[in-house]
Amino acid sequence: MILSLMILLPVLAAVLIVALPGVTAGVARTTALVTTLALFGLGILLWSSFDSTTAAFQHVENLPLFAPYLAWHLGIDGISLMLIMLSVFLMPLCILASWESVQKRVPEYMAAFLIMESLMIGTFAARDIFLFYLFFEAGLIPMFLIIGIWGGARRIYASYKFFLYTLLGSVLMLVGMLYMVNEAGTTDIGALSVYDFDPRAQFWLFLAFFASFAVKMPMWPVHTWLPDAHVEAPTAGSVILAGVLLKLGGYGFVRFSLPMFPDASAQLIWLVFALSMVAVVYTSLVALVQTDMKKLIAYSSVAHMAFVTAGLFALNTQGIEGSLVMMLSHGLVSGALFLCVGVIYDRLHTREIARYGGLADTMPKYALFFLFFTMASVGLPATSGFVAEFLVLIGLYKTSSAAAFVMTTGIILGAAYMLWLYRRVAFGTTAGDDTRAMPDLSVREVAILLPITLAVLWMGIYPKSFQDPMKPAIATIMTRLDGRVLATLPTDMTISPGSPLDLLPAAEHQGVHP
C-alpha cells in the first residue's frame, strides 16, 4: 500500500492547497514542505524494508481497474527504488529553494510540484505498460505549466519546443506499445519483459521507443529543447527537470528497450554509440562557449546523459550499473548546480556569467559548495560522478575501445568548461558593486545544499549502498541480453575487437559479457 500512498498523498495535498479557500502562500509552502518531507520519510521506509538479495518486484499492488486495458499495478525493483529515492530526496529541497524566489500564484506552484512528484513516483513504480505511459506522459504536464507560468521571458517558446519534441516521441511509443500488447496479449510489464518478440519487430519497436526516450534523455540531435527549457524554468523546475525528468529516458531504456528488445538493442548499439560520441564532444564544445550559466549546465547535462546511453548499450554489467549510478549522480550534481545558479540568480537576477566574478571573496561558503559540485560534475574521484563515469567507461571499453576512447575525451572537455565557468564566477575580481554586495549563503540555502553534498560524497566513497539494491535487477537484464549477437560495426568503429579474444583465456568470449 505504501506505493499507492506515495502516489496519492501528494495529489491529495495538491488538491487541498488549490481547492480549499483562503490558502495563503505561507500555508501552501508549509503544506508542500511537510508533504514532501513525509514522502521522503516513506521513501526511507521503502528503502529500509527493501530486500536487496532478490530480483523479484516488491511492494506489489495489483488492482485490475480497467482490465484488460489498464491495471493499477505497482511494484518496485532496486532500479525503481533508487530513482524514487532520488525524486523524494530532491523534492523537499525544491520546495525550500522556491521558498522566497516564487511569489506569484504560490498555491498553484506548490500544487504543480506535488502533482509532479506523484507522477514521477508513479512512473517508476508502474508495472502496467499503459499505466506507465499515463504517468510518463502526464509527468510532463506540470513541467509545461511550471515553465509556462513561472518561467522567464521566452517561456512560451521554450515550453512549445519542449512540447513539440515530446509529442513526436510519445506518439511513436504509443503505437509501439499498442502493437506489443496486441502481440503479447498482456499489459503487464513483467510479462512483456520476458516475451520474445520477433527480431524484425523488435527493430521497429526499438526505434519507436527510442524516439521517445532519446528526446527525454535528451540525446543529440534532439537535445535543443533542453537548454531553452532550463533557461526559462524557475530554479526548482530546473532541478526537477535535470534531476528526475531527464532520468525518464534512461529508465525507459533500462525497463523497456533492453529487456523487451534485446536483439534489436544488440544490433543497434552502433546507433546509440554514435549519437553518444557525437553528443559528448559536440555539447561539451558548445558548453565551452556559453555565456549563460544555465545553458552551460544544460549542455553539460546532455554530455552526461550521453554517458548514460553509452553505458547502457555497452550491454555489460559495469556499463549498465555505471549508467544507473550516473543517473543518480547526475540527478544530485546537476540539481545542485542549478540550485547554485539559483542562489546567485535570486540575488542579482541575471544568469549572465560575465556579471559575476570574485565570489570566492564575497561569498566564501557559496564558493566552496559551488567548487564541490563543479568537481563532482567533472568526475573527481570520491564524488559520485567518478564512480559513474568510471563504470560506464570501463564497461564501454570492453564493448568498443573506440567508443570508450571518444567518450573519455569528455573528462578533458568537461574539466575545461566547468573550470572555465567556475573561474569566471568565483575567481577574479568582482564585476560590480551589486555583485560585491551579495550576501553569502543563508541558513536555508546551506540546508538545501548540504544534504546533496553529503549524498554525493556517500555515493562517491561507498557507492555499495546505492548499487546493492540495483544489482539483482541488473542481473535479470543481463540474463535477457546474454547470448545476443552484437552488431558488426564498420571497421573504424570496431566492436568485436576491443578484446584480445583470440589470445586470452577462453573464459572471455565474443559477444555480450554477462
Added chain:
Amino acid sequence: MIQLLVFLPLLTALVAGLGGRIIGHVPSKIVTTGGLFVSAALAWVIFAQFWLDGAAGYEVPLLSWIQSGDLDVRWALKVDTLTAVMLVVVTSVSALVHLYSWGYMEEDPDQSRFFAYLSLFTFAMLMLVTADNLVQMFFGWEGVGLASYLLIGFWYKKPSANAAAIKAFVVNRVGDFGFSLGIFATFMVFGTVSIDAILAAVPGQAGASFSFLGMRMDVMTAICLLLFVGAMGKSAQLGLHTWLPDAMEGPTPVSALIHAATMVTAGVFMICRLSPMFEASVTAQTVVTYVGAATALFAASVALVQTDIKRVIAYSTCSQLGYMFFAAGSGAYGAAMFHLFTHAFFKALLFLGAGSVIHAMHHEQDMRFYGALRKHIPITFALMTVGTLALTGFYFTAGYYSKDAILEAAFANGSSASQFAFFVGAFVALLTSFYSWRLVFLTFYGAPRWAGSEHIQHAMHHDHHDTEGTTDSDEHAHGNPAATGTAGYHPHESPWSMLLPLFLLGAGALGAGYVWHHQFVGAEHGADFWRGSLAFRAELMEAMHHVPSWVVHAPAVAFFLGLGAAWYAYLKAPELPGRIAAAVPALYRFLTHKWYFDELYDAVFVRPAFAIGRFLWVRGDQRTIDRFGPDGAATLVAGGASLARRFQSGYVYSYALVMLIGLAAAAAWFMPFGTAGR
C-alpha cells in the same frame, strides 16, 4: 599506524579548511603543521623498518569501494619499500613546507585556507603512494591535481594565476585521459585492477596482442604507453609539460612541495610501481627513454634563458624528471627512485631558498633585479649554494650519487635509446650546471640591480606590505633593467621558521646520497632493500661498475665546464650573454618562447575548441537542428511563430487531451481485435 599517517592530514585539512574562520589562523596552522610532523615521524619509523629491519610489505584493507560484476575495487593502504620511500619524501617535505609557510605566508589574510590545501594535498599524495590498485592510485592522482589547481590559483584575484590553475588541471586531464584508458585496457586484459594481481599476471600477457581502436597492438605496449601518457601529464614530460612553468603562479612553498618534490614525481613513482609491466614491453621502455631524454634536453635549454628565478627552477625540475624517466626506461628503476628521493631534498631546498630570496626582495622574482644578495641574506645564500651543488652533482652531494647512477645505468644498458639518453643526459648535466650557477651568480653576486624593480620601488615609496597576490604588479611594466643600485632598499634575512626547513633540507641534499646509495642502487643491497616492490635489475646495477672511466667522469667534467662557463658569462664578462643572444636571434627567440609549445597549443587546441564550439552552437543547434526541427515544424504547420503564439493558452490542455483520447481510442480499437485473433 599507516592509517593515522595517511588520514591525519585529511582530518587537519578539514579542521583548518572548514573551521579556519572560526578557530582562527594560528590554531589552524598549529593543527595542520603539528599533524604533518606526526605523520612525518611515523613515516620515518616505517621507513626504518624497511631499511634497517628488512620488514616485509603489507596491506591494510579499509573499505569496499566500487564493486560491479567482476570488477572489485577497494580502499586499501599498501606499504612496501617503494611506498615507504615515498612516505618519507612526501611527509618530510610537506612538514617542512608547512613550517616554512608560517613565515612566508605570514601576511596573507587567507592563511587557514592555504594550510588546509597543503594538508589536503598531502593526504591525496599519501593515498596515491599507498594505493594497492590502479583506481585508488587514480583517486590520489586526481586529488593531488585538485589540490594543485587550488594552490596554483590560491591568489585567485590574479588573472594569470587563474589561467595557470585551469591550464594545470586541464593538461593533467589530458594525461588522465591516457591513464584512464590504460586502466580500462588493463581491466579488460587482466580482469582486475589490483596492482599485485596485475603484476603477477604480466608474464602471461607478454607478447599477446589485442585490438585497440581497430588496430592490432601488442597488449603490454599499448597498456604501458597509455599509462605513460598519464605519467607524462603529471610529471610534465615533453608535450604535456606546458602547465608546470605556469604553475609557478602559486605561492613558492607550493612550488617546493607540489611542483618539485612530490606531485610531479608521481609519474616516476607510477612507472616504478608498475615496473614489471614496462619490463614486458621493450617498445614502451624505448618510448619512455626517448621522452625522458628529450624532456631533459628541452627543459634545460629553456632554463638557460629564463629570468624569473622560480621558472629557472621549474624548468630544472622538468629536466630532472626527464632524467628519472630515462633511468626508468633504461631499466634502472632503483636509480630513478634514488634521483626522485635526492631531488626532493635539493629541489625543495632550492625552491624554498628562492622563496627566501623573493621574500627578502619584496616579491620581486626577476633575477635581472637581483645581484649582490650574498652579503644581505648570507644564510639563504649558503643554503642555496648547497642546493645548487647537489643539483649540479658536485662530488659526494646527493645529486652526485643519483645522477651518476642514472647516467652509468643508461650507458650500461646498451640499447640505442639508452645510449642516446646517456649522451643527452651528460650534455644536459653541463646545461644544468650552467643555468644553476647562472642563477646563483645573478642573484647573489655582482652589483645590486634592485633599483629598476617595480616591487622594490613600491616598497620604498609606499612602504606597502602587500602579498604577491594582492599587488597588481603584473599589469605594471617593469622598470629599466639596466638601472643599478639598491635604491636604498635593505633586504632582510628570513625568519627562523623559514630558515630551519632550509637547514634540514640542506642536510638531506648533502648527505642523502652518501647514506642511502647502497640501498637504492647497490648491486648487493638493492634487491634486499626493494624486496620486489619494483623490478630491480641487479645485473644492470653491477654493470654500472664496469663502464669505461670516461663515462664515470663525464658528469664531473660537465659540472666544472658549466660552472666555468657561467662564471665567465655572468661574472667575468657580463656583456657576453647579450652579445650571444644578439648574434643568434632566432635561437634566442626559440628558447625564450619555450620552443613555441604554448603558441602551438593555443593555435591548434584552445582557439579551435572555442571556435568549433561557437560554430556548433550557432550553425549546428540554432541554424540546423532548430531551423529544420521545431521552428521548421511550426513554420510548416501554421506559418511562422503564430503557432507558438496560438499555443500559449491551450497547448497544455490539448496535449493532455490528445494523450488521453489517443490512448483510449487506440486501445479500444486495437485490443479486441488483437485478443480475438489469438
